[in-house]
Amino acid sequence: MRESASAQELLDWYDRNARRMPWRVGPDARRLGVRPDPYRIWMSEVMLQQTTVAAVKSYFETFTARWPTVVDLAAAEDADVMAAWAGLGYYARARNLLKCARAVANDHSGVFPDTREGLLSLPGIGPYTAAAVAAIAFDRPETVVDGNVERVMARLHDEHTPLPTAKPVLTEMAAALTPQERPGDYAQAVMDLGATICTPRKPACGLCPWRKPCAAWEAGTAAELPRKLPKKRKPTRLGIAYLARRVDGAWLLERRPDKGLLGGMLGWPGSDWGDAPQDDPPIRAEWRELPAEARHTFTHFHLRLMVKTALVPMDRAPIRGDFVELPDFSPSDLPTVMRKAFDLAKDS
Structure with a gap:
């Protein structure tokens, strides 16, 4: 026994x-x-x-x-x-x-x-x-x-x-x-x-x-063991991240709403994440689309972010977000998906 x-x-x-x-x-x-x-x-x-x-x-x-x-x-x-x-x-x-x-x-x-x-x-x-x-x-x-x-x-x-x-x-x-x-x-x-x-x-x-x-x-x-029920297939959502840099090196950042994914975190201005994101830049500029996407997986879905970059003059005011001076900017303060977008932009 x-x-x-x-x-x-x-x-x-x-x-x-x-x-x-x-x-x-x-x-x-x-x-x-x-x-x-x-x-x-x-x-x-x-x-x-x-x-x-x-x-x-x-x-x-x-x-x-x-x-x-x-x-x-x-x-x-x-x-x-x-x-x-x-x-x-x-x-x-x-x-x-x-x-x-x-x-x-x-x-x-x-x-x-x-x-x-x-x-x-x-x-x-x-x-x-x-x-x-x-x-x-x-x-x-x-x-x-x-x-x-x-x-x-x-x-x-x-x-x-x-x-x-x-x-x-x-x-x-x-x-x-x-x-x-x-x-x-x-x-x-x-x-x-x-x-x-x-x-x-x-x-x-x-x-x-x-x-x-x-x-x-x-x-x-x-x-x-333990046995597990089959996992549901994760959907894929699309979005746009806008990385605007002022000529003095400052980056345009936006704090996300407290509720929702990445709530309260500092990140790049962007579109909603869904099936067909709307192009809605946070500042008037000549935007350049990077050839690579920033990809990240959350608990319930995969995310693919188109990354757009722009260099803007000192006197250009943003529609949303605020410029963060270069000495105050730290990529490590960004959530992982935002850092992935930054890595693509800085290497482009």
């Missing part, structure tokens, strides 16, 4: 193999009484949504060096935070980051609530983030389920129901294993197991602390 999975087995493995992260308090430090900083845990969890650990580390270190506390972040200028976030993607997260920081600073005296329910009352915090912060920062026995945990549970129980349909049952499976003791370490342990051992391709079952109780390992189906 196959034995049941034990949280203690996984915690023993985590004590030996925990990944080092700039926001994490490792098991050795936890045993010495060091407590995680809720601000750093919250920041990391927001940044890690739909983004890899490798991509997040440098952003996390930059943010926490510049804004070391939630009160510091709450007092930051929106434009500075959006610029620092540029390139990390999913820009609504940056807007929600500020909203949440200001709520904690103004309504909670700079102290994060220490329960899942209290965290859920904050703007921009959903069920997953609330559970993760409650467990990791405050050692609440909350069930934390991300993609890694779903994969581990699907294999542990040989569950073939495809995602996302299987989410409720996988969450129940994860909840049944969540311990009352060291739930924060346990939550991180399951995620580490999925990230380093129970990987999407070629899982290292021989190194897994849960190999013996794993039903998929016994059945030989681990590499097939």
